[in-house]
Amino acid sequence: xxxxxxxxxxxxxxxxxxxxxxxxxxxxxxxxxxxxxxxxxxxxxxxxxxxxxxxxxxxxxxxxxxxxxxxxxxxxxxxxxxxxxxxxxxxxxxxxxxxxxxxxxxxxxxxxxxxxxxxxxxxxxxxxxxxxxxxxxxxxxxxxxxxxxxxxxxxxxxxxxxxxxxxxxxxxxxxxxxxxxxxxxxxxxxxxxxxxxxxxxxxxxxxxxxxxxxxxxxxxxxxxxxxxxxxxxxxxxxxxxxxxxxxxxxxxxxxxxxxxxxxxxxxxxxxxxxxxxxxxxxxxxxxxxxxxxxxxxxxxxxxxxxxxxxxxxxxxxxxxxxxxxxxxxxxxxxxx
Numbered sequence: 001x002x003x004x005x006x007x008x009x010x011x012x013x014x015x016x017x018x019x020x021x022x023x024x025x026x027x028x029x030x031x032x033x034x035x036x037x038x039x040x041x042x043x044x045x046x047x048x049x050x051x052x053x054x055x056x057x058x059x060x061x062x063x064x065x066x067x068x069x070x071x072x073x074x075x076x077x078x079x080x081x082x083x084x085x086x087x088x089x090x091x092x093x094x095x096x097x098x099x100x101x102x103x104x105x106x107x108x109x110x111x112x113x114x115x116x117x118x119x120x121x122x123x124x125x126x127x128x129x130x131x132x133x134x135x136x137x138x139x140x141x142x143x144x145x146x147x148x149x150x151x152x153x154x155x156x157x158x159x160x161x162x163x164x165x166x167x168x169x170x171x172x173x174x175x176x177x178x179x180x181x182x183x184x185x186x187x188x189x190x191x192x193x194x195x196x197x198x199x200x201x202x203x204x205x206x207x208x209x210x211x212x213x214x215x216x217x218x219x220x221x222x223x224x225x226x227x228x229x230x231x232x233x234x235x236x237x238x239x240x241x242x243x244x245x246x247x248x249x250x251x252x253x254x255x256x257x258x259x260x261x262x263x264x265x266x267x268x269x270x271x272x273x274x275x276x277x278x279x280x281x282x283x284x285x286x287x288x289x290x291x292x293x294x295x296x297x298x299x300x301x302x303x304x305x306x307x308x309x310x311x312x313x314x315x316x317x318x319x320x321x322x323x324x325x326x327x328x329x330x331x332x333x334x335x336x
Contacts, residue, residue, distance in 0.1 A: 026054045027264055029081040030066050033059035034205070035226055036083070039284040047271050055081075055268060062163075063088040070097040070256060080259040081268065083124060087167065089252050090319045093120050099255040102266060108273035111291045121252030124272055125281045126288040128303070129168065129249065130242035132223030134212055144243045145176050148221050149190070154197045156218040158211045161201040162329040165249075167318045169222050170329060172247055181317040184325065191333050194221075201334055212238070224249075225303065229286030232303065240303055246310040248288070 031040055037059045044055035060066035063084040070079060074097060084092060092098050098120040103109040109122060116123035131142050139152040148157065160169050173194075174180060174187025199217050202208040205227035208220045223240060231238045253272060255265045271277055278289040283297045318325070 026056070027080045027261055027268055028056050028058060028078065029083075029268070030058045030060050030069070030079045031083040032063075033061075035230075035284060039281060042284075043272065043277055043280060046277075047268065051267075051271075053264060053268075067092055067095070067097070071095055074258070077256055077258040077260075079256050080261050080265045081253060082256055083251055083253050084121075085165075086250055086252065086313070086315045087319050087322060089118070089121055089254065090315055092254070097257050099257045099259070099262060101255075106266060106270040106273065108270050108275075108291060111293045112273060113292055116250055116290055118252060121254035122269065122273070123250045123290040124253040124269075125251050125278075125285055125290055127249040127251055128225040128242050128286065128288070129165070129172075129247040130223050130225065130240055132208070132212065132220040132228050132238065132240050134215070134218050134237055135239050136237045137215060137218035138239075139218075141239065142219065142241055145172060147243075148197070148219070149194055153219060155199050157194070157197045158200050158202050158208055158217040158220050159194070159198045159333075160208075160222045161203045162326040162334060164203055165222060165224070167322055167325050168247060168249075170325060170333075171313070171318070172222075175245060175311055181314040181321075184328075188328065188332055191329075195333065226285035226287060229284075229300070229303075232286075242303065247313070248310045250290075251287075 029040060029044070031037060037057050040057045044057055048054050058079065060069070066082060066084060067088045070082065070092065073079065101118065101120055101122060103117050103122050109117065112122060116126070131148070133142055135141070138156070140147075140150070142148075170184050170187040170191060171181060172187070173190045174184045177186035177190050179186035200211065202211060202220070205224055208223070209227060209231070211217045212220060225240060228238065228240055232240055253269055255262055255269070259265060272281075273291055275291060275294050278291040278294040279297070281287060282289045282294065282300065286300050286303065288296060
């Protein structure tokens with residue numbers, strides 16, 4: 001009887017302490033669905049096999065939706081790690097939902113260039129933007145941004161809606177016409193001239209790809225390489241070009257403020273920045289690794305643009321004016 005009681009007490013203690021340790025190390029990461037969620041789930045499985053610690057990967061419909069969730073859970077943190085776009089990263093810092101970074105404590109962060117490290121996040125990968133098109137439907141091979149205004153593409157273009165990668169498309173049009181984040185007028189004037197070539201607007205990556213697959217358009221004017229990389233190859237009917245100036249999106253990973261699992265979250269970020277994880281992300285997303293010691297996969301080299309020399313986006317200016325930019329895009333570009 002005594003022996004049974006001792007065994008029972010030992011079992012309860014083991015469950016209690018083991019359960020507490022497990023809960024302390026179990027993390028929740030929020031990212032986008034599709035290829036992003038799938039890739040992080042694969043990395044999480046590797047991480048668990050190596051460390052025994054679990055990482056659940058949740059999907060967000062958009063970075064806007066992800067930020068709204070973090071703000072709503074401020075008093076009861078449910079998400080420990082988050083990958084936003086840079087605009088929503090800045091908004092999240094202003095909202096106080098991200099923990100200050102401790103990148104000096106992470107071994108692999110030493111190999112991430114300083115310009116890719118921020119006060120409350122560190123870049124996990126660098127995503128490429130460009131023109132995605134059907135070689136069999138486009139009347140010529142597109143090579144530069146200005147090709148979008150070619151008369152031969154009238155009625156053949158799908159352009160991003162105001163809510164898709166907000167602000168980037170008018171910024172591109174502004175920059176190639178002498179403007180900037182603080183002077184988007186040249187971009188909007190140029191996009192007014194493009195309206196006759198735009199057959200439709202898309203609000204998601206999936207929609208843009210389906211438009212091309214169905215042959216409803218020949219060109220997606222603002223393509224996101226991670227979404228289309230699986231469609232590309234030597235014998236593919238699809239083409240993707242990253243014109244100069246290159247526009248890239250530094251995609252950061254951040255620890256959510258208030259999480260009781262900050263140390264475990266930082267450990268996982270260190271794992272994500274490791275050469276092995278960076279190689280997986282780069283291959284899956286068609287991205288430039290954040291870790292400078294990791295080479296771009298050979299399959300992506302003909303497409304991916306070097307981060308050096310890209311247009312450095314003034315995200316503070318974009319973020320402060322984003323609502324005005326989106327409203328203007330709705331009125332002047334999307335309205336028929």
